[in-house]
Amino acid sequence: MDVKKVVKSNAIWLVFIAMVIVFSIANPNFIKPSNLVAISRQVAVYGIASIGMTFVILIAGIDLSTGSIITLVNIVCAYMMVNMGVNMWVALIISLIIATLVGVLNGFMVSTLGMPALIATFASQTVFEGIAYLICGGMPISGFDPNFDLFGRWSLGIVPISAIIMIVCFVVGSFILNKSYFGRYFYAIGGNEEAAELSGIRVSRMKYLIYALSGFFAGLAGIVMLSRTGSGQATAGLGYEFDVITCVVLGGVSVNGGFGKMSGVIAGVLIIGSLTNGMILMDVNSYMQMVVKGVVLALAVGIDCLSKKRQAA
Amino acid sequence: MSEEYLLELEHIRKEYPGVVALKDVSLRLRRGEVLALIGENGAGKSTLIKTCSGAVIPTSGKIRINGKEFDRMTPQLAAENGIAIIYQEFNNVGELSAAENLFLGRPIRKGIMIDRKAMEEEAAKAFAQLQIKIDPRELVKNLTVGYQQMIEIAKAIQQNAQVLIMDEPSAPLTSNEVENMFKVVELLRKKGVSIIYISHRLEEIFRLSDRIEVLRDGEYIETLITRESTVDQLIKLMVGREMTQKYPERKPCIDKNKVVLELKNVCGNGDENMSLKIHAGEVLGLGGLVGAGRTELAEVIFGAAKKESGQMFLNGKEINPRNPREAIDLGIALVPEDRKRHGALLTNTIKNNINMPIYERISSASVINSRTERSNAEKYMKEMAIKTPSFQQHVKNLSGGNQQKVILGKWMAADSRLIIFDEPTRGIDVGAKYEIYKLINSLVEEGRSVLMISSEMEELMGMSDRIIVLSEHKMTGELEKEYFNADKIMTYASMAADGKKEN
Structure with a gap:
């Protein structure tokens, strides 16, 4: 009985382990430390951004601006460092503040204006992608302070700094969800907004906070990406929101809000990361990879929804 | 066949x-x-x-x-x-x-x-x-x-x-x-x-x-x-057992010298000119037909709807709660009519529901004191006699009566002094009703005050110390306990908007 429960609530981890085994058999290079390090470097950007997205989806919202925030941070940070000669730390902090403010703007549209999150964040996605293009004129910006490599290229021993940043973010994310009252509020709002308000939660204020956090984590993901690629590009974050949403939903966060765990999201991020990596090692072409990712998403959510439907009957 | x-x-x-x-x-x-x-x-x-x-x-x-x-x-x-x-x-x-x-x-x-x-x-x-x-x-x-x-x-x-x-x-x-x-x-x-x-x-x-x-x-x-x-x-x-009494006995506990809540000509949320007083230890019944404006009044007092004019006093001090949070911090609570939509957080645990209004109080630097959280849940689960093995139970798995007790437990944890009940026993079975009545009694016996909206005439008369009747968003009558009479309440309740008892 209990074993069943444990298996059920951690099914996503079993999927991950099964996948690792399959890929390791298919190509022994998969399990080599150097490849695992590469995977951790690759997933860092999704992983960091997925934390904010988890909060947003937990309250039954959505943030489509994640990808364009990544782009915006890429361009703004690069532009400040290269074209304006701003110190890298200052540029980084200003970029993160801008990313957070984009989130606050999303919060304003969703909470104060009452716009549907899908439309509000889609609008800001378009706007900020456009602004990024306007700043750089479509040209890549490169030639940073070599120390800027810290976030995306350096390692502590064998472990990449970007992976460490991701792990720290996950720890912070789980802490917010499980140990702080904010987490309790998020679950309550996701479960029932009206009842949450009547229980004394200032729902509107929380929505501002959540979208701001989503902006902040997307911004941080943007910094890590910029550091890794070494060049600010106007297409840097294109379509990233969908990969991030996939990780979160795959990790078992209900799109209807109210349910989900940070550990599930970590598994979701690792699955998408190793799936991409494993398929590359197996020489699966990139269009096929898209097909597989889509099918995995549909399967994961489909199975989850079906089991809930069965339970209800 | x-x-x-x-x-x-x-x-x-x-x-x-x-x-x-x-x-x-x-x-x-x-x-x-x-x-x-x-x-x-x-x-x-x-x-x-x-x-x-x-x-x-x-x-x-x-x-x-x-x-x-x-x-x-x-x-x-x-x-x-x-x-x-x-x-x-x-x-x-x-x-x-x-x-x-x-x-x-x-x-x-x-x-x-x-x-x-x-x-x-x-x-x-x-x-x-x-x-x-x-x-x-x-x-x-x-x-x-x-x-x-x-x-x-x-x-x-x-x-x-x-x-x-x-x-x-x-x-x-x-x-x-x-x-x-x-x-x-x-x-x-x-x-x-x-x-x-x-x-x-x-x-x-x-x-x-x-x-x-x-x-x-x-x-x-x-x-x-x-x-x-x-x-x-x-x-x-x-x-499955004998029910001797429909309404439990209550010790005399009204302190007529202590006005807890006073409304003076409050308008808003569709209601007009609401003036009333609730004393410490009193159950004030709010009667009337569905749509008479009772829930609307409750929302104004609880800060869930805007007051347009008039004054509200809590223990003599003027108050203007702009949202439920402020009302809760003033010691006002609302047990809403639609338990599933407005009252309980069904997908959350009993523990979370009970602590919800006080999470900020039991946290330091936003970190919840989990020991206080658990002991609160245990304490109020016991006090409210919520029948379920664990406070980790999700509220949606509880019966209507137990859900109502969770909501009440939440307000006890928040130490609310004035509790507004909107149809407290709607959809609750007979046995659990009696328990809810007993809980209401213990609230006023502790010196708290209760404003109870009820469409069930018997419940209204059985539980209230005083009844105010609304009709078409206006107050049309007020009765002291010794003058309770179902016909009279119905007359007030169906009185046209030009009701005589207007201030």
Whole structure:
């Protein structure tokens, strides 16, 4: 009985382990430390951004601006460092503040204006992608302070700094969800907004906070990406929101809000990361990879929804 | 075979993982009778009737309709065999007309076009048959709840329903609408339709039913002939023990010198000129018809709706709560009418629900003190006598009475001094009602104050120390306990807006 429960609530981890085994058999290079390090470097950007997205989806919202925030941070940070000669730390902090403010703007549209999150964040996605293009004129910006490599290229021993940043973010994310009252509020709002308000939660204020956090984590993901690629590009974050949403939903966060765990999201991020990596090692072409990712998403959510439907009957 | 019975459910058993919802329950419905199905919440009434529609698939047992035997039903099979269920939530589409709703999914066609006129004529006939006055062209969203229910019934009859199952049909209705619904039920019975009637209100059951089947804890208890049974007997069968008293005794506890809440000419949320005083240790009843503006007043006091003018004083100090948070911090609490939508956070645990209003208080630097969180949950679960093994239980798995206790426990944890109850026992079974009353008593005995909105006359008079009656968003009357009188309250409640007792 209990074993069943444990298996059920951690099914996503079993999927991950099964996948690792399959890929390791298919190509022994998969399990080599150097490849695992590469995977951790690759997933860092999704992983960091997925934390904010988890909060947003937990309250039954959505943030489509994640990808364009990544782009915006890429361009703004690069532009400040290269074209304006701003110190890298200052540029980084200003970029993160801008990313957070984009989130606050999303919060304003969703909470104060009452716009549907899908439309509000889609609008800001378009706007900020456009602004990024306007700043750089479509040209890549490169030639940073070599120390800027810290976030995306350096390692502590064998472990990449970007992976460490991701792990720290996950720890912070789980802490917010499980140990702080904010987490309790998020679950309550996701479960029932009206009842949450009547229980004394200032729902509107929380929505501002959540979208701001989503902006902040997307911004941080943007910094890590910029550091890794070494060049600010106007297409840097294109379509990233969908990969991030996939990780979160795959990790078992209900799109209807109210349910989900940070550990599930970590598994979701690792699955998408190793799936991409494993398929590359197996020489699966990139269009096929898209097909597989889509099918995995549909399967994961489909199975989850079906089991809930069965339970209800 | 048994010609006498139209519908027979035999030895129905339904298991969910970890729970047996129905244990060997049988039900037999005669032709043209009204069979009342009663039992406390969680007794299995809804589960049982859902086996008839296919919404629930029995683990074992047989369903026999007109002698035909089935292991399980599907919605389609149910319709083909003349079984219709009127749920509490209607399946009407507000943006369509009454006639279009009546023919929803099977419109009368003329070629590929919808023959609106024919549908309207047929609908008019159907409504006339039930002796109800609905304009077939009226949009359903403009109709009252009572009429919307009538459309559902008309739809069932249109589809040749032989068995009409009604799940708490009177719950959303005003007393006038209930009368109309009764007339329709009588009419249908005369036409030979068999009816299964589920209700918590025993007086309705005595008026309408021929026989009464009692369930308790998912088990069949007894079937009685209505005219040979008594209220006390039914309550005893439902609860499984003797209920000596409907309203528990309360120690005298009103402190008339201590005004806790005072409203002076408060307007807002549709209400006008509300002036009232609530004392420490007092239960002030708020009577009136549905839509009289009672809930609206509660929302203004609780900061959930805006006050437009007038003044509110709490313990002599003027207050202006702009949102529930501020009201809660002032010691005001609201136990809303719609428990599932507004009261309890169903997908959260009991522990989270109880601590929700005070999380910021029991956190330092936003980190929750988990020991306080747990001990709070334990304490109020015990104080409220919430019956479940663990505070990690999700609230949606609790019965209505226990959910209400969780909501109350939350306000006790927040140390609320003025608790507003909006229909405190709606949809709660008889046994749990008594416990809620006892909890209300203990609140005022501790010196807290209660404002209780109730549409149940008996409850209003049984629990209140004083009653204020609203009608059409104005106060129309006030009665002290010694002058309580149902007729008088009804007169005030139906008094026109130009009521005499206006300030």
